[in-house]
């Protein structure tokens with residue numbers, strides 16, 4: 001559905017994209033990961049025919065980006081990293097506007113909008129003002145908007161940015177459902193862990209160069225998962241389940257598990273999996289103490305996925 005060969009794009013003397021080659025098939029969720037300025041949005045704009053590459057070629061939904069721009073625009077849904085601001089519009093009016101823009105017949109519009117609202121779980125917000133929606137709902141509305149014309153290929157630029165863990169799970173479910181419908185998805189993020197669970201394959205880009213592309217299983221097999229820390233709790237403090245609930249609300253934490261050793265009265269342990277980032281793990285002490293835990297031991301294990309990717313690649317991915 002997406003075949004890019006040797007794509008190169010310069011802005012003046014800056015090489016924003018260098019010889020990028022990748023391919024994405026139907027039902028695939030390609031997680032496109034890289035730090036700010038890596039070239040993710042540039043790649044997506046080229047594939048959406050909003051930018052012309054200086055070299056290389058690409059086919060999207062079977063069409064050539066250099067000659068078939070109109071056909072590609074009809075076959076894809078491109079969600080840019082910034083949604084426009086639409087004051088004084090309800091969700092329904094917003095989608096009606098785009099349905100009209102996509103040339104969907106007036107009498108079919110209601111059915112189409114019903115469909116995308118159901119898929120994105122926004123039915124209850126149909127008559128709410130767009131600017132009254134939470135960030136997560138606005139992101140889902142952004143996806144709803146690009147589904148209106150039933151595209152086969154979706155290019156979603158940072159759809160999960162700024163979402164809380166719950167909204168991220170909802171986004172993940174939505175994208176997984178779209179992949180199950182046979183669409184090809186390219187989804188960008190600057191945080192690997194944000195996409196790791198929803199992607200079937202990933203690409204790591206830095207300074208315009210694709211450093212790694214392959215299945216997520218291969219990636220996991222080659223590196224260890226995100227940093228995990230095991231914390232034994234001493235009796236006399238808050239119960240592990242309560243501490244876990246506090247920790248799981250923190251944005252830097254991916255997962256918190258509770259383990260118990262030696263029956264009902266045994267030692268309780270928390271197994272915390274951190275998200276990738278520059279935060280290290282020392283912030284956990286403060287969180288744990290703040291939550292009323294009594295720390296018996298604190299054992300970091302494993303490595304951050306991002307660090308591990310450093311070993312896979314020669315780049316300086318943050």
Ligand SMILES: Nc1ncnc2c1ncn2[C@@H]1O[C@H](COP(=O)(O)OP(=O)(O)OP(=O)(O)O)[C@@H](O)[C@H]1O
Pocket residue numbers: 011014016034035036037038039040041042043081190
């Ligand atoms: N229209 C433009 N004119 C000049 N330089 C540009 C233009 N668009 C992008 N660039 C440059 O190209 C490089 C890649 O930018 P791009 O927006 O593709 O990065 P990105 O991976 O999407 O980053 P982010 O995570 O911040 O969204 C950057 O150095 C950027 O400054």
Ligand SMILES: [Mg+2]
Pocket residue numbers: 040041042081157
């Ligand atoms: Mg970008």
